[in-house]
Amino acid sequence: MSELNTGMKIELDDGMGTIEIIRKLGEGGQGYVYLVDYLGKQMALKWYKKGTIKDIDIFRKNLQNNIREKAPTKSFLWPIAITRIYYDTFGYIMNLRPADYYDFSDFLIGKTEFSDVRTMIDAAINIVDSFRVLHNKGFSYQDLNDGNFFLNPQTGDVLICDNDNVSQFGEKSGIAGKCRYMAPSVVVGRKTPDKRTDQFSLAVVLFLLLIRNHPLEGEQTQSKAVMTEQRQKRYYGEAPVFIADPKDASNRPVKGVHNNFITRWPQMPDYIKNAFIKSFSKEVMCDDKMPVSEKEWLQYLMRFRAEVIVCPECGKETRYTAENVPCICCRKPIAHIGWIQTPYYRIPVFPKQKFTMAHVTDCYDNNECRTPAGKVVQNKTKTKIALLNEGSEVWTSGGSTIANGERILIQKGTKIKIKNETVEIK
Numbered sequence: 001m002s003e004l005n006t007g008m009k010i011e012l013d014d015g016m017g018t019i020e021i022i023r024k025l026g027e028g029g030q031g032y033v034y035l036v037d038y039l040g041k042q043m044a045l046k047w048y049k050k051g052t053i054k055d056i057d058i059f060r061k062n063l064q065n066n067i068r069e070k071a072p073t074k075s076f077l078w079p080i081a082i083t084r085i086y087y088d089t090f091g092y093i094m095n096l097r098p099a100d101y102y103d104f105s106d107f108l109i110g111k112t113e114f115s116d117v118r119t120m121i122d123a124a125i126n127i128v129d130s131f132r133v134l135h136n137k138g139f140s141y142q143d144l145n146d147g148n149f150f151l152n153p154q155t156g157d158v159l160i161c162d163n164d165n166v167s168q169f170g171e172k173s174g175i176a177g178k179c180r181y182m183a184p185s186v187v188v189g190r191k192t193p194d195k196r197t198d199q200f201s202l203a204v205v206l207f208l209l210l211i212r213n214h215p216l217e218g219e220q221t222q223s224k225a226v227m228t229e230q231r232q233k234r235y236y237g238e239a240p241v242f243i244a245d246p247k248d249a250s251n252r253p254v255k256g257v258h259n260n261f262i263t264r265w266p267q268m269p270d271y272i273k274n275a276f277i278k279s280f281s282k283e284v285m286c287d288d289k290m291p292v293s294e295k296e297w298l299q300y301l302m303r304f305r306a307e308v309i310v311c312p313e314c315g316k317e318t319r320y321t322a323e324n325v326p327c328i329c330c331r332k333p334i335a336h337i338g339w340i341q342t343p344y345y346r347i348p349v350f351p352k353q354k355f356t357m358a359h360v361t362d363c364y365d366n367n368e369c370r371t372p373a374g375k376v377v378q379n380k381t382k383t384k385i386a387l388l389n390e391g392s393e394v395w396t397s398g399g400s401t402i403a404n405g406e407r408i409l410i411q412k413g414t415k416i417k418i419k420n421e422t423v424e425i426k
């Protein structure tokens, strides 16, 4: 017996106390998830099905190590404590997923959608940022796939679960990962999962998020009837071909099947397209050349995020990349106001446009992608434009200071010093 019943009491390891089973929340291949009471607080218990873990001792040791290390960021539903062994199996407790987060797979099948494109890019940034922190702490994820993510469609916030498969460099958790998300070198058994192979899986997740099609699924994977294990190994391991490979047209999209790719790919900025082309090139997939790093992804995505604005004519989102480009929706010309030029990014000035500390400093190690710096604000009569300081740094400009909550009127030539960097209005 490996299922648990309502009212059962389970003891946690290391004298952490006792949990009581309230009810079952769900079931997956590897185990069950229960709602439990822990010291008066509702939490989730992941309970492994008997026999799904090859070596319980090693698996428990890895989990205990992760519990000691604590969650890399708030975005991880991290194990908090493990239970003692019952019926030759065990489980661990973690915080519950809040109700406003949805499965990544719900977005992939069109059941849920982000409130707008900028929120979708925020979600991409949050996923990359979380993995950057995870990797910097010496962990590799090993089993990255669409079942591991929960996303908030209104805010772009991310929760990453199934962190029992996370392990520190060099340690193998014994989890091979799902074929469609695994680096080809892992599929063919040439490598074991590590930071590099995680970066491949990350590129797959980003491609799925932005394009809603698997990068290696086109004509080839579509053509013949049954996806046998042998064919899987070929398309995802031995001879993978990117759907948009500029040098190999053997796996192009099929009309009526890969419509998401056909619609969404042309809308991507060239620098995002190029990052995918590199990530899924034969050199990276088959010859183990350097993939696109998390920092590079953050730079591309932060740029993309800044370029998406709301058209003042039709109210829909469009990309603003040069002065007076027309809106992609209503085709009307958009009046140019100016650019916020940081040493690293050029951000178009539009009402409500925000920028973060990463835009100013090009640093990404301490959550700068999500740390607010400033916002473009307008007066009621829409005759004046100002920058509102939304961050904790005090800005200086022409001898005056601008603290959090204060604003500075801007015009071409205005220079503002933020954390030793100069931001200029152009």
Ligand SMILES: [Zn+2]
Pocket (backbone or CB within 6 Å): 311, 312, 313, 314, 315, 316, 318, 327, 328, 329, 330, 331, 332
């Ligand atoms: Zn428009």
